[in-house]
Amino acid sequence: xxxxxxxxxxxxxxxxxxxxxxxxxxxxxxxxxxxxxxxxxxxxxxxxxxxxxxxxxxxxxxxxxxxxxxxxxxxxxxxxxxxxxxxxxxxxxxxxxxxxxxxxxxxxxxxxxxxxxxxxxxxxxxxxxxxxxxxxxxxxxxxxxxxxxxxxxxxxxxxxxxxxxxxxxxxxxxxxxxxxxxxxxxxxxxxxxxxxxxxxxxxxxxxxxxxxxxxxxxxxxxxxxxxxxxxxxxxxxxxxxxxxxxxxxxxxxxxxxxxxxxxxxxxxxxxxxxxxxxxxxxxxxxxxxxxxxxxxxxxxxxxxxxxxxxxxxxxxxxxxxxxxxxxxxxxxxxxxxxxxxxxxxxxxxxxxxxxxxxxxxxxxxxxxxxxxxxxxxxxxxxxxxxxxxxxxxxxxxxxxxx
Numbered sequence: 001x002x003x004x005x006x007x008x009x010x011x012x013x014x015x016x017x018x019x020x021x022x023x024x025x026x027x028x029x030x031x032x033x034x035x036x037x038x039x040x041x042x043x044x045x046x047x048x049x050x051x052x053x054x055x056x057x058x059x060x061x062x063x064x065x066x067x068x069x070x071x072x073x074x075x076x077x078x079x080x081x082x083x084x085x086x087x088x089x090x091x092x093x094x095x096x097x098x099x100x101x102x103x104x105x106x107x108x109x110x111x112x113x114x115x116x117x118x119x120x121x122x123x124x125x126x127x128x129x130x131x132x133x134x135x136x137x138x139x140x141x142x143x144x145x146x147x148x149x150x151x152x153x154x155x156x157x158x159x160x161x162x163x164x165x166x167x168x169x170x171x172x173x174x175x176x177x178x179x180x181x182x183x184x185x186x187x188x189x190x191x192x193x194x195x196x197x198x199x200x201x202x203x204x205x206x207x208x209x210x211x212x213x214x215x216x217x218x219x220x221x222x223x224x225x226x227x228x229x230x231x232x233x234x235x236x237x238x239x240x241x242x243x244x245x246x247x248x249x250x251x252x253x254x255x256x257x258x259x260x261x262x263x264x265x266x267x268x269x270x271x272x273x274x275x276x277x278x279x280x281x282x283x284x285x286x287x288x289x290x291x292x293x294x295x296x297x298x299x300x301x302x303x304x305x306x307x308x309x310x311x312x313x314x315x316x317x318x319x320x321x322x323x324x325x326x327x328x329x330x331x332x333x334x335x336x337x338x339x340x341x342x343x344x345x346x347x348x349x350x351x352x353x354x355x356x357x358x359x360x361x362x363x364x365x366x367x368x369x370x371x372x373x374x375x376x377x378x379x380x381x382x383x384x385x386x387x388x389x390x391x392x393x394x395x396x397x398x399x400x401x402x
């Protein structure tokens with residue numbers, strides 16, 4: 001009865017006959033059931049909550065909505081970021097993209113600051129034309145910032161993140177060549193530069209150049225990740241606003257200096273031979289300065305405990321026999337947050353000031369999405385990296401503002 005249908009739903013799942021421990025996303029297709037790992041389920045919840053906050057804040061005071069509906073045909077090429085993926089050279093995925101956007105009208109002051117951006121969601125299907133990679137389906141909420149806007153020409157910069165389903169993942173027996181995708185469910189980060197112009201009434205032609213990144217953040221190995229450069233051609237159906245955008249009074253920054261204290265938890269797999277999932281924890285104390293309505297600078301110190309380093313230390317030839325250097329780490333980091341009302345995108349660079357066991361690089365980077373739930377509480381989802389392109393772990397953070 002359900003063999004050829006596709007379903008997505010939430011389930012309170014049992015664990016070895018015990019009571020349900022939480023919600024997971026369950027996916028069924030072709031009569032088979034796939035349960036998304038708790039880590040990636042949490043990822044999609046986090047980012048969905050982030051963009052839902054933007055969307056709801058924009059619509060709350062709006063009586064008449066302004067939507068943009070569009071479609072495009074993307075054509076791409078896999079970027080060779082590592083010699084280990086040279087067997088994918090010459091792979092050119094193609095597919096279909098559908099998107100819907102809401103044109104903000106200035107009901108919130110941050111919308112005015114960013115020249116009234118669009119908030120949208122896209123569904124992207126890609127066929128990789130490669131038996132090892134198969135196909136992917138991605139759903140990504142995004143924010144589209146206008147860089148140039150005239151009556152007959154518009155340029156937008158779009159960025160977003162979401163979740164992607166891959167038909168072919170790494171399998172040591174059946175698909176050993178896929179060293180870029182080892183999970184059925186992966187996070188996707190999308191950036192794109194778009195140009196659009198009208199051709200007939202409300203019909204606009206769209207041309208775009210983009211970069212898509214797919215990775216599970218180290219939740220499963222191997223995880224070299226995949227970067228795809230794309231060119232897209234399509235159309236948007238939109239109408240001019242019935243009324244001019246609202247002009248809001250500038251919001252007053254009442255407190256420019258403040259501190260935050262937070263703790264994070266993430267799950268990672270060491271390599272494709274060690275299938276144990278390790279819980280990685282951190283604690284961070286940050287000092288922040290609100291520069292203006294858009295920007296916040298931060299400087300902080302944080303401690304890390306990564307138990308996946310214990311078995312790695314045991315066989316590391318650099319470790320002197322009979323010694324067990326401490327795996328705990330202390331980092332000093334600095335960064336910047338780009339604020340969109342109660343949400344922010346952060347970028348950070350850190351250095352391990354204390355690192356007795358010298359695994360990985362001495363510097364780390366972090367991409368963060370943060371939502372201010374209350375004036376004193378926030379949640380965040382982070383992607384921590386080494387060497388800029390090497391994903392270490394996805395962290396989920398809960399913090400207080402002091």
